[in-house]
Amino acid sequence: MPDLKFERRYKRLHKGPVAGVDEAGRGPLAGPVVAAAVVLDPKCIPEGIDDSKVLTAAKRAELCAALLDCAKVGVGVASVEEIDSLNILWATMLAMHRAVDALGIVPAMVLVDGNRCPKWPHTSQWVIGGDALCLSIAAASIVAKHQRDCMMLELDEAFPGYGWASNKGYSAKVHQEALRTLGPTPHHRRSFWRVAQAELDFGPAAQAAE
Known part of the structure; x- marks a missing residue:
């Protein structure tokens, strides 16, 4: 289970x-x-925070609501157009x-799941497998997902x-078949x-059908 050892270490070092x-x-x-x-607020940490991949959708929804209520949370989105460009x-x-x-606050330290950090002014450290090791990264994985x-x-x-609704845009069989029969949408x-x-x-198939 993820815990607070990373947060405690870096809060002690960076005094903030x-x-x-994490991303989804x-x-x-x-x-x-x-x-x-x-x-995270050490005085108000919801029970059951874990890597989002091992939680059910219902549990993620419950924990996301709890985190929005008692932690500092920020969400960032990059659009399909930005992904393509x-x-x-x-x-x-x-x-x-x-x-x-x-x-809404400037963190003294940012812990990032994965093997690299963005180019930004924040002091930061990447943590491979961080969503299974670090409680605040696990919490971020839940909110993002x-x-x-x-x-x-x-x-x-x-x-x-x-x-x-079920595959969330991943390359499931029904999604691949719809791409062939319906074609891509503006959100692809x-x-x-x-x-x-x-x-x-x-x-060509669409033109032939016309």
């Missing part, structure tokens, strides 16, 4: 609040990439930057047929090869 940062949505074919930054790595870094900016899932549920209502990442190929394949 420590934020954890680097791999999907559709939808934005979402990052969250969380500064910057590439997914730099769009993810941009979303993380926006998440920290949205905290829940917020992005909610966005994909809304997009599923606007663009039915792709299965986004055209810089991803599966979407680019589907657009090429769908164009």
Whole structure:
């Protein structure tokens, strides 16, 4: 289970609040990439915080609501257009930057899940597997995942047929089949090869159908 050893170490060194940062949505074919930054209040930490991947959707929703109530939370989003123009790595870094900016406070230290930090003015440290080791990163993973899932549920209502309510934009079979039969939407990442190929394949088929 993740714990507070990273936060305690860096708070002691840097004499100020420590934020954890994580993202959701680097791999999907559709939808934005979402990052969250969380500064936990040691006096009000919801029970059950863990890596978002091992929690149910219902538990993530419950914990996200609790974190929004008792922690400092910032959410940052990078759009499909930004993903396609910057590439997914730099769009993810941009979303993380926006998440920290949205905290409302300036952290003394930022702990980032993964193997690199954005180019920003904050003192920071990356932590490989941080969502399973560091409590504030785990909390950020929950917020980022829940917020992005909610966005994909809304997009599923606007663009039915792709299965986004269940696959959240990832390359599931129903999603791939819809790309072939319905074609890409404005929310698809055209810089991803599966979407680019589907657009090429769908164009002639659509013209022939006319």
